[in-house]
Amino acid sequence: MFAAVAAAGGYLLIAIPNVEAFTVALFLAGWALGLGSGTAAATVAAVLYFGFNPQGGFFPPLLIAQIVGAIAAPVAGAALRKLQPQKTALQIYLIIAAFIVTLWFDILTNLAFPLTAGFDARGVIATLIAGIPFAVIHIGSNILIFALLAPSLIELLKSHRF
Numbered sequence: 001m002f003a004a005v006a007a008a009g010g011y012l013l014i015a016i017p018n019v020e021a022f023t024v025a026l027f028l029a030g031w032a033l034g035l036g037s038g039t040a041a042a043t044v045a046a047v048l049y050f051g052f053n054p055q056g057g058f059f060p061p062l063l064i065a066q067i068v069g070a071i072a073a074p075v076a077g078a079a080l081r082k083l084q085p086q087k088t089a090l091q092i093y094l095i096i097a098a099f100i101v102t103l104w105f106d107i108l109t110n111l112a113f114p115l116t117a118g119f120d121a122r123g124v125i126a127t128l129i130a131g132i133p134f135a136v137i138h139i140g141s142n143i144l145i146f147a148l149l150a151p152s153l154i155e156l157l158k159s160h161r162f
Contacts, residue, residue: 002029002038006045014055018138022049023101025144028153030074031081032162038074040158046070063114069105076101090151098146099139106135 002025009021026045039082046067085093110131115125141145 002003002033002041003044003048004028006041007081010045018134019141021137021149022070023105023142024150024153025068025097026073026103027077027080027097027146028157029151030077030079031154032077032157033074034081035075038078039071041084042074043067059113061116062109062112065115066105068143069108072101073106087151090154091147094146094150095143098142099140102142103135104141106131106138110135124161 004024006022006029009025013019022045026038026042029041029045031124033041047063050063050066080090080119082099083093107128110128111124115129116161119127
């Protein structure tokens with residue numbers, strides 16, 4: 001269920017570049033299901049969303065980077081649940097988690113192509129620099145999504161005894 005929600009969350013905002021609800025859904029999967037099942041959900045969701053995405057489909061090195069990058073979200077969700085922070089601290093942890101998992105994802109995915117294509121160090125660095133504006137939008141939007149939506153969704157999951 002979480003894999004399907006995450007993939008749907010990716011498609012939900014597909015018209016807005018670098019804004020997605022995929023990551024928060026995977027974070028919540030880790031929070032609700034724990035590390036093992038959350039990671040499994042992230043893997044399935046990444047294959048569904050990235051492997052069949054009409055805006056740029058299956059490229060094996062990139063897909064591997066996307067899967068590994070996506071797995072960070074449920075890892076963070078499972079870790080945050082173990083911490084059980086109070087409401088004020090939860091907001092801060094969510095913002096930090098959104099920043100870290102999105103940065104990790106962006107670095108991995110921005111490295112996948114130039115390394116696979118055999119770029120030299122200058123080419124890899126140029127690719128990373130060119131990706132900064134897109135990463136800023138991606139990280140900023142995920143911080144907002146995590147800060148505004150995740151607390152209520154966590155409370156909803158708690159009320160359903162997850």
